[in-house]
Amino acid sequence: xxxxxxxxxxxxxxxxxxxxxxxxxxxxxxxxxxxxxxxxxxxxxxxxxxxxxxxxxxxxxxxxxxxxxxxxxxxxxxxxxxxxxxxxxxxxxxxxxxxxxxxxxxxxxxxxxxxxxxxxxxxxxxxxxxxxxxxxxxxxxxxxxxxxxxxxxxxxxxxxxxxxxxxxxxxxxxxxxxxxxxxxxxxxxxxxxxxxxxxxxxxxxxxxxxxxxxxxxxxxxxxxxxxxxxxxxxxxxxxxxxxxxxxxxxxxxxxxxxxxxxxxxxxxxxxxxxxxxxxxxxxxxxxxxxxxxxxxxxxxxxxx
Amino acid sequence: xxxxxxxxxxxxxxxxxxxxxxxxxxxxxxxxxxxxxxxxxxxxxxxxxxxxxxxxxxxxxxxxxxxxxxxxxxxxxxxxxxxxxxxxxxxxxxxxxxxxxxxxxxxxxxxxxxxxxxxxxxxxxxxxxxxxxxxxxxxxxxxxxxxxxxxxxxxxxxxxxxxxxxxxxxxxxxxxxxxxxxxxxxxxxxxxxxxxxxxxxxxxxxxxxxxxxxxxxxxxxxxxxxxxxxxxxxxxxxxxxxxxxxxxxxxxxxxxxxxxxxxxxxxxxxxxxxxxxxxxxxxxxxxxxxxxxxxxxxxxxxxxxxxxxxxxxxxxxxxxxxxxxxxxxxxxxxxxxxxxxxxxxxxxxxxxxxxxxxxxxxxxxxxxxxxxxxxxxxxxxxxxxxxxxxxxxxxxxxxxxxxxxxxxxxxxxxxxxxxxxxxxxxxxxxxxxxxxxxxxxxxxxxxxxxxxxxxxxxxxxxx
Numbered sequence: 001x002x003x004x005x006x007x008x009x010x011x012x013x014x015x016x017x018x019x020x021x022x023x024x025x026x027x028x029x030x031x032x033x034x035x036x037x038x039x040x041x042x043x044x045x046x047x048x049x050x051x052x053x054x055x056x057x058x059x060x061x062x063x064x065x066x067x068x069x070x071x072x073x074x075x076x077x078x079x080x081x082x083x084x085x086x087x088x089x090x091x092x093x094x095x096x097x098x099x100x101x102x103x104x105x106x107x108x109x110x111x112x113x114x115x116x117x118x119x120x121x122x123x124x125x126x127x128x129x130x131x132x133x134x135x136x137x138x139x140x141x142x143x144x145x146x147x148x149x150x151x152x153x154x155x156x157x158x159x160x161x162x163x164x165x166x167x168x169x170x171x172x173x174x175x176x177x178x179x180x181x182x183x184x185x186x187x188x189x190x191x192x193x194x195x196x197x198x199x200x201x202x203x204x205x206x207x208x209x210x211x212x213x214x215x216x217x218x219x220x221x222x223x224x225x226x227x228x229x230x231x232x233x234x235x236x237x238x239x240x241x242x243x244x245x246x247x248x249x250x251x252x253x254x255x256x257x258x259x260x261x262x263x264x265x266x267x268x269x270x271x272x273x274x275x276x277x278x279x280x281x282x283x284x285x286x287x288x289x290x291x292x293x294x295x296x297x298x299x300x301x302x303x304x
Numbered sequence: 305x306x307x308x309x310x311x312x313x314x315x316x317x318x319x320x321x322x323x324x325x326x327x328x329x330x331x332x333x334x335x336x337x338x339x340x341x342x343x344x345x346x347x348x349x350x351x352x353x354x355x356x357x358x359x360x361x362x363x364x365x366x367x368x369x370x371x372x373x374x375x376x377x378x379x380x381x382x383x384x385x386x387x388x389x390x391x392x393x394x395x396x397x398x399x400x401x402x403x404x405x406x407x408x409x410x411x412x413x414x415x416x417x418x419x420x421x422x423x424x425x426x427x428x429x430x431x432x433x434x435x436x437x438x439x440x441x442x443x444x445x446x447x448x449x450x451x452x453x454x455x456x457x458x459x460x461x462x463x464x465x466x467x468x469x470x471x472x473x474x475x476x477x478x479x480x481x482x483x484x485x486x487x488x489x490x491x492x493x494x495x496x497x498x499x500x501x502x503x504x505x506x507x508x509x510x511x512x513x514x515x516x517x518x519x520x521x522x523x524x525x526x527x528x529x530x531x532x533x534x535x536x537x538x539x540x541x542x543x544x545x546x547x548x549x550x551x552x553x554x555x556x557x558x559x560x561x562x563x564x565x566x567x568x569x570x571x572x573x574x575x576x577x578x579x580x581x582x583x584x585x586x587x588x589x590x591x592x593x594x595x596x597x598x599x600x601x602x603x604x605x606x607x608x609x610x611x612x613x614x615x616x617x618x619x620x621x622x623x624x625x626x627x628x629x630x631x632x633x634x635x636x637x638x639x640x641x642x643x644x645x646x647x648x649x650x651x652x653x654x655x656x657x658x659x660x661x662x663x664x665x666x667x668x669x670x671x672x673x674x675x676x677x678x679x680x681x682x683x684x685x686x687x688x689x690x691x692x693x694x695x696x697x698x699x700x701x702x703x704x705x706x707x708x709x710x711x712x713x714x715x716x717x718x719x720x721x722x723x724x725x726x727x728x729x730x731x732x733x734x735x736x737x738x739x740x741x742x743x744x745x746x747x748x749x750x751x752x753x754x755x756x757x758x759x760x761x762x763x764x765x766x767x
Contacts, residue, residue: 147519147526150547219719226712235548237472237559237700239708240463242358243330247323254316260723261309291323297330 005086006145010138012079013100016072017134023068024127030061031124031196065123066114072130073107080104086145092161093148095292099137101161102288103130105169113173117209121200125176151298156231163224167217168284171256174213175281178274181206185271207270210277211263218256225249236298245299248287255280308377311370318366322357325349329358371460378453385446392431393440396731403731403742405756411739415763419732422762428730436733442746448721451714458711466704468498471556478566478583478694482510485699505553505701507536514693516563518631523591525631530560530695545697555703562696564588564595567614567638568689571601579604579684585694586614587658592628598660599640599686600647607647608668608683609660612640614691635674638688642668642681728752730759739763 080101083091091097110126113119148157185203187193193200200206228249233239240246259276262268268276291299326334335355339346346355353360400406419437423430428439473493477483485504487493513531518524530545536553545551551558566583573579579601586597599610617630618637626639643665648655655661671679671686678687726749733740741760745752 144521146522146524149525150528153527153546154548156548215723219716219723222719223716226716229712230709231548233705234550235559237550237557237561237698238702239705241330242319242322242327244323247319251316251319254312258309258313258316265305265309 003086003145005082009079009082009086009145012075012082013134013138016075016079017131017138019068019072019075020127020131020134023065023072024124024131026061026065026068027120027123027127030058030065031121031199033061034058034196034199062120065127066120069107069111069123069127072127073104073111076100076104076107076134083145087147089148089153090158090161092157092165093146093152094141094143096137096141096143098161098165098288098292099133099141101165102168103133103137105165106130106133106172109166109169109173113213118201122173122176122180125180126173129172129176151235154231154235156227156234160224160227160231163220163227167221167224168288170213170217171221171281171284174210174217175278177206177210177213178277178281181210181274182271182278185274203270207273210274214256214259214277214280218260221253221256225253232298241298243297243299244291245287245297248283248291252280252283252287255283305377308370308373311366311373315363315366315370318357318363321354325354325357327357328355367460371457374453374457374460378450378457382450382454385443385450389443389447393429393438393729395431396433396436396438396733400731400733400740400742403744405753406740406742407756407760408738408740409760409764411734411737412765414765415734415739416732418765419759419763422759423730435735436731438729438731440727440729442725442727442749444721445725445727445746446722448718448723448725450718452718452722455711455714455718459708459715462704462707462709462711464704465707466496466702468496469703470496471499471504471699471701473699474561475697475699476564476585476694477509477511477697478585479511479514479692481583482508483697484508490699505536505556507534507553509534509551509558509697511695512542514563514695516631516693523630528560528563556699556701559698559700560695561698562588564593564694564696565614565616565633565636565691566694567597567612567691569599569638570687570689571599571604571608571684572687573604573684574682579608583692583694585657586612590628591631592617593631594628597658598656600649600657600660602647602649604684606644606683607649609643609647609662609665610640610686611643611660611662612638614638616691633691636691637672637674639670639672640686641670642683642686644668644683726751728755730756732759732763 080091080097083097083100087093092101107126107130110119110122180200181203184193184197184200184206187197188203201209228246229239232241232246255276259273259280262276263273291297326338328335338355349355353362357363397403401408416435416437420430420432423437423439426441428441429443430440431438471494473490475483475490483489485507487504510533511530512533514529516528517526519526528547532543532545532551534541534543534551543551545558545560547560550560564586565588566585568583569580570578571580580599580603584597584599586595588595593616595614595616597612597614599612601608601610613626615626615628615635615637616632617628617634619627619629619635621627626637643660643662645665648661648664668683669681671681673679673686673688675688675690678685727746728743728749730743731741741756741763743752743756
């Protein structure tokens with residue numbers, strides 16, 4: 001019974017990967033085929049051929065792309081749920097399970113943000129990074145579904161890990177936006193944007209967006225760290241012990257606190273703020289990858 | 305402000321080496337290995353306290369400075385904010401048309417009173433003049449901001465209070481034995497620098513039973529449960545300790561931290577007199593609880609010592625020799641080498657109870673026993689009676705953790721209201737039959753236009 005659910009979960013994850021691949025292709029197709037060469041040379045621009053973007057032509061593809069993202073999200077959600085059922089616990093017992101849940105949170109963050117902002121241009125990056133995460137998870141990190149070790153048997157697993165994973169998903173989304181900002185800023189400093197980038201919002205909007213995402217999720221990250229401390233107090237006998245994972249969670253917290261202060265009190269905008277945001281996001285990634293895989297300490301649940 | 309920020313960043317940077325270099329507080333064994341592998345580098349590391357980053361003078365210096373600088377920042381701001389909250393909002397500016405969301409339209413005689421009603425209903429703080437109203441809302445933003453920073457100070461107080469007045473110790477207790485909370489019962493015990501009276505709360509814990517469950521496929525632990533009888537202030541009760549469920553005695557908590565096996569042995573001399581009898585705790589070496597230990601028999605003549613390993617489920621491989629293949633007692637076996645000579649227990653030099661220094665001893669032989677079996681050698685015999693589990697109790701007293709917890713909760717609440725709160729002002733002036741309305745959102749908070757629109761329709765009497 002246990003293995004049946006685990007297999008079902010794997011099928012769901014594989015199907016989600018197929019669907020995300022379609023979403024990725026559709027997103028790429030959408031942008032590529034919206035570019036329209038002019039039928040005749042524009043007299044006002046001399047002999048230069050001015051291309052235009054016509055998203056009406058690819059509206060259908062765009063809809064397919066978003067629909068596929070939603071379908072992929074649902075399939076992955078089913079995969080995570082089945083994994084949980086197979087193991088009789090929330091599926092956060094090892095790094096494979098963290099990764100598929102993280103990919104789910106990242107897709108979810110994108111889809112929620114998509115309702116409010118015109119973020120479809122991000123779809124290419126989101127579908128690609130989700131594919132990359134799932135691919136790594138299923139090839140390198142896969143472990144058989146197993147019961148939780150005693151230290152993880154606690155309600156705090158749900159509270160602490162949910163908040164940490166959601167924060168991580170949003171932090172990474174903010175990072176993608178900040179990276180897009182930096183790239184576009186370089187492009188714009190050399191001249192006008194190439195046609196396929198005209199879809200992407202203005203630098204100002206990107207700058208604001210990455211700040212909003214961080215400001216929105218920073219309290220949740222603070223809560224995740226504090227919830228972890230409360231849990232550590234009941235599982236390990238101390239609420240803070242400078243375990244590598246704790247240390248890096250603290251460093252991430254400090255980096256984002258510095259980012260928020262730099263923006264709100266010192267008034268950093270644009271390039272400097274984007275770099276700081278990316279730096280803070282990388283401390284989170286470092287914590288996830290390095291401490292889980294090569295690190296020592298009490299947070300060694302990766303199963304690797 | 306800037307100083308505090310720089311110090312906070314510095315503290316983040318200073319925390320990094322501690323996560324890359326092994327630390328004495330978290331992993332003393334790794335530190336010992338590192339020192340023996342890199343003796344010269346380690347000397348420098350030690351000089352810079354790099355094995356004790358979080359207790360080092362330079363780390364403490366950063367956080368004490370941060371603490372002072374935070375207080376220096378937050379207290380004056382709190383006073384200022386308190387005054388601002390008591391004072392009326394600033395007077396209406398003369399030129400409203402330069403501000404955000406400016407609108408003007410014809411007035412009637414009730415314009416101002418409708419405006420006042422709406423602003424009061426929406427809990428704005430207002431200042432009324434004969435022709436204008438100045439209103440402000442969203443003080444919670446700054447209140448939250450200050451509360452958040454004050455709570456950081458509270459957390460720092462909690463942490464230092466805990467480390468100065470707290471206590472932490474560990475004790476290995478065999479199943480069937482009793483732990484009495486006095487300093488001599490501990491295997492190691494440390495007090496905070498200022499915990500003056502070293503009195504421990506007077507409780508006793510008798511370990512009745514301990515069960516560890518393992519997953520048969522992965523050998524990973526599934527559950528640890530200890531059944532204990534607790535005597536505290538004359539009252540006796542049956543309790544259960546699990547990994548996430550410590551026992552609590554006031555500020556003191558008792559945790560189930562580790563477990564292993566104690567072979568119960570009887571060692572006899574050549575005449576058959578019992579020289580040693582009882583459980584000997586062995587130290588687990590891997591996930592399958594292959595354990596090592598030393599059995600020291602100073603009362604035999606000559607003195608006898610055993611360098612032993614214990615396998616809960618014994619097996620052999622060609623390259624590793626004896627190993628354990630499962631952590632439960634499925635096929636237990638005790639393997640040992642026997643040594644005779646002066647064990648050196650009366651020299652006053654402390655020895656590990658798990659190791660035997662064999663440099664001055666003579667080897668007698670090799671042997672192994674299963675439960676119930678006796679192994680005989682020229683100087684006597686050893687019998688493995690049975691095997692009992694032991695548990696490692698960690699006893700911690702932290703009087704500062706309540707402050708840290710309150711600080712943590714306030715920090716999150718403060719952050720929420722400071723990051724999601726919106727501080728804005730709205731003005732209305734009625735002159736020469738015209739109503740002028742404008743607003744100002746601090747920190748570019750969104751939603752001011754919609755709010756002004758609602759205000760305008762209320763002033764026009766549209767709803």
